[in-house]
Amino acid sequence: MEFDETESGESRYLMSTYSRPGDMILVSGDGCELTDHRGRTYLDCMSGIAVMALGHSDPEWVATVAAEAGRLVHVSNLYHSAPQVSLARELVERSFADKVFFCNSGTEANEAAFKLARKWAVNQGSADKTRVVAFEGGFHGRTIGALSMTHKPSIREPFEPLLEGVTFAPFNDAEAAQRAIDDKTAAVFVEPLQGEGGVRPVDPAFLKRVAELCRRHRALLVFDEVQCGLGRTGTLFAHEQLGVTPDLMTLAKPLAGGLPIGALLATEEVAMAFGPGDHGSTFAGGPLVCRAAEVVLRRLTPEFLAEVRALGDQLRESLEALKHPAIVEVRGLGLLVGVELDRPVAPVVEAARRRGLLVIPAGEQVVRFAPPLIISRAALLRAVRLFDESLAAADERSE
């Protein structure tokens, strides 16, 4: 299909839930490079929103998926599945968790966590222990349950009334958390590094206080590591750098190297609240997607993660060295880095795209860098140079 046909077909056949740049259809990818329909290339510093950790067309991943596609793609969850068990074992052996439930996205993982927390809390013997605390700036997904815990008013309000019983507390404010969490709280959902909300790291002292409050009120601590987990911050899970362990954790984006998957990880005590029939999914945890995820997990070795930390330091330092007056702050962990500007970032993101650099906003005033974790130092330097030029170009356009 040619470009014009795609563009006009899009407005004719697709619901318009996304706004997309007008002159580009991406047609192939190799490592950190994407190519569009006219043969123009782009340095990918957004990884399909923090998904393509191994980059595009990784040979081992491609070979595994091709082989599995020819063997067994899907059988449903009504039968045993060896790939599902070996992926779950790998996740359990490398985390705090004892049990895993597979689903198809980050949103679904948070829905599953919400349901499990409700069932666990009611099993504790108090029928009114149903409330959830979430934080301002937090993003947990777009279905009614997950959206009820997502803070951004512009995406919540058109769909109200949402679920009752969710309290939003200011992020990184321990006193406010103390006021919000009580004996009626079933679960507290936190992103250890907020992604969509502007690449905002959690304050470790705040997180420790939240964990204490959860213990005191017998509420479950849920870490949403959908965006910051699985190597993105330079450790397998972001919370490993924070000295706090959750009862539940949700994962998704990079887990299967670009195929849809989500996972809810839980301690034994909490996981026991789910019994047969309590939750399910037709597609989740199929053989193909689980084998693909095993490739990704195998590659996230301690040496690989150390390199992600080093690359992240290099990226932050070279962004901090830029002298552009619009830059307010550079922050983040590993290869999830935000540059806050004193102005809307959309023109800068567009100027970057025109120069062959793909970065994305995280809110109105933050440019987010989330490159494939395999990116080279030279490519990061090129990204920072293109970003610097884009800041200048956006200035010129606004004058």
Ligand SMILES: Cc1ncc(COP(=O)(O)O)c(C=O)c1O
């Ligand atoms: C922290 C976090 N949780 C949940 C989600 C929702 O994940 P998905 O889009 O896979 O449903 C996202 C997506 O950006 C996210 O960043």
